[in-house]
Amino acid sequence: MFITSFVTRIKCAFRDKGMIFWTLLFPMMLATLFYFCFSNLDSADAFSPVKTAVVADQAYRQAAGFQAALEGVSKEGEDRLLQLTRVKTREEADRLLEDGRVEGYLTIEDGTPKLTVRDDGLNQTILKSFLDQYLQISATAAHILERNPQAAQQGLLSDFMEQQEFTREISLSNAKPSHQLPYFYALIAMVCLYGSFQGLTSSFYLQANLSALGARRSMAPRKKLAMITADMLGSLAVHLLTMLVLLCYLLLVLRLDFGNQIGYLLLTVLVGSIVGISLGALVGAALRIKMEAKNAILITLSLACCFLAGLMVEGISYAIQQNAPAAAWLNPAARISDAFYCLYYYDNHTRYFMDLGVLCAMAAIFGLGAMACLRRRKYESI
Structure with missing residues (x-):
């Protein structure tokens, strides 16, 4: 009988077209929208050489040091600073500037x-900084040569031309930083919480006072615990299948990089889905209000949690974590998205398992609460 209830719940869930739309098709549409809207976020911080013109007149040709400096910062390579365009007259340079072809x-x-x-801007500041540095170095070199003419033969000019770095850039992770991934993490968290609709539906059909099916099932000579467990597991199986389809779409079609820890990724989805289903079951069993009102509560709660997890505004999750850490840790969507973040960026799993522990605690509280409400409910008449 357990298997029969389990399979029947799966069949009923697949027949619910509205549920399939909101837990699978709608997230896929939203993910596609995110992909096209946010695909340029990661390239926005990439530095592009500053488009610059130089008037190559007689005075410029006589400034050998300045020519060498410009050639050094405009040659092809990763450290290229300027994209240089040589013009013959100042009027031609003015036209390029007015047309916006150079900064x-x-x-x-x-x-x-x-x-x-x-105009004033970042590129103009870069140009000014380059020129100020060149003028400072030139003045220093001229002062030294005035006092010690032999310094030129002692490698002074080569020392000035050599750029020495006194800091070393290191990365705390092998993962490439991404501005778009947090939106997709929050989206997956939202779909996990949308499992609450499956849990709500299961609890609805388990209560005799809410549906004719619930009345018939309440009179059946079966253990209520087994009936509740079979229904919830059936809902979980269907929701996990939709989650797997969504993940395949994100990883294989949109080609998003979530790292190489697929096992932990699936574990997070499993625990997040259990949290969502148990939350829906608790709301459906504990609140004695209309089904429409319960749906509205779950929608509002899910969207509020996902908003605070960064689904709509980048950085809001970090701000809440810094200013209201208790609220952040009590937000299931924030814990799910943070677990994905940890898997992508961190080399150890300490924080990840903290997130997972909080989610498991939430699932246990919601699930036991729903179970208690459903098992102990009795009816004087049906």
């Missing part, structure tokens, strides 16, 4: 490099 242009006036820009 600024350089000229030599009275033997001194000058910078002309039209």
